[in-house]
Amino acid sequence: MANSTMTADLPPLPAYTVKPLPDLLPFISDFWLSIIAPHIAYWVVSLFFHVIDVYDLFPQYRLHTPVEITQRNLASRYEVARDVILEQILQLVVVATLNLTESRQMTGMEDYDVAVWATRIRLAQRSLPKLLGLLGLNAFAISKNMAASHPLIAGALAGGHYPFLTTPLDGNAGTYVPAFATWELLLAKLIYWGVIPGIKLMAGIVFLDTWQYMWHRAMHVNKWMYTKWHARHHRLYVPYAYGALYNHPVEGFILDTAGAGLAYKVSFMSPRMGLWFFVGSMMKTVDDHCGYKLPWDPLQHITGNNAAYHDIHHQSWGIKYNFSQPFFTFWDRFLNTKYLGETELKYERNRKLAEAKEVAIATKAE
DSSP states (O other): OOOOOSSTTSOOOOOOOOEEOOOSBTTBOHHHHHHHHHHHHHHHHHHHHHHHHHTTOOGGGBSSOHHHHHHHOSSOHHHHHHHHHHHHHHHHHHHHHHHHTSOOOEESOHHHHHHHHHHHHHHHGGGHHHHHHHTTOOHHHHHHHHTTTOHHHHHHHTTSOOTTOEEEETTEEEEEEEOOOHHHHHHHHHIIIIIHHHHHHHHHHHHHHHHHHHHHHHHHHSHHHHHHTGGGGGGOSSOOGGGTTOOOHHHIIIIIIIHHHHHHHHTTOOHHHHHHHHHHHHHHHHHHTSOBOOTTOGGGTSSSOSHHHHHHHTSTTTTTSOOOOSSOOHHHHHTTOSOOSOOHHHHHHHHHHHHHHHHHHHHHHO
């Protein structure tokens, strides 16, 4: 419980009682949901693109032809699915272990925390008279002139002085205490519910992008790491959705499992926020390998790092470029590894070579 004021002239902070946050879904605990939800998302999105691929529903948006998948890839669909499932089993174990280090997320302090931010906003207003004084303005005189027409603005200019804002204390009509202005509470809620989670999310994204870029590039520069680990992923010259996690187990752990787990930890996300972060990251990496440039796919328009961007990295002529994954491309731009060459003729050449190989195989079989 808490019910105290920071100073006598500030609105009192509300009392609170904490309790465990209810599970997001009534039929499964958040503990297990956070473990399985990213993988459910992986296969739901993958199967969506698999159906499109198998039935060739949108050929005009394909990055590669069906013949290219058959002729250019060095791993069968069975091998890809098998290795992906093995990696996901490893991820299940790691995420379960990670969850055991987290305490149960609690709720009940939200109004108190918002009030704390509103108090900080009120205290920050006390610097306005001095700041305006540096500009040669008399904040108190301006405030006095505006008091009748714009009392809230006048109160802010006077250093957060709102004598007309009061509220009964604990429902006792005879005892009044200072109250927050509506705008102070709205701004505090925006900070608490929007700005702070947004900063944490962006911190997680930047960390994950940085982690994956550096390790991914290292696995191309270091021949031993490429041969032993990363070469397996590049057996897919023509990526398709459920091949997103087709990796050597060591690479899968370092690049994906450890990267996402550390991004969650260093950004101080709540367990509930981490759930959405893991699901979103999984959906994004699947979409980046889907093999389609769909104009109505929202995941391909959030940033420039999408299926068309990453597909270049899987081609023999683009393998030293476009290392960024899974969200933004800033490291490729800053470190000059973004592919800037022409691609249309190269893709057309690959299609013709795959078709010629298919014809040669068919002719030989006859």
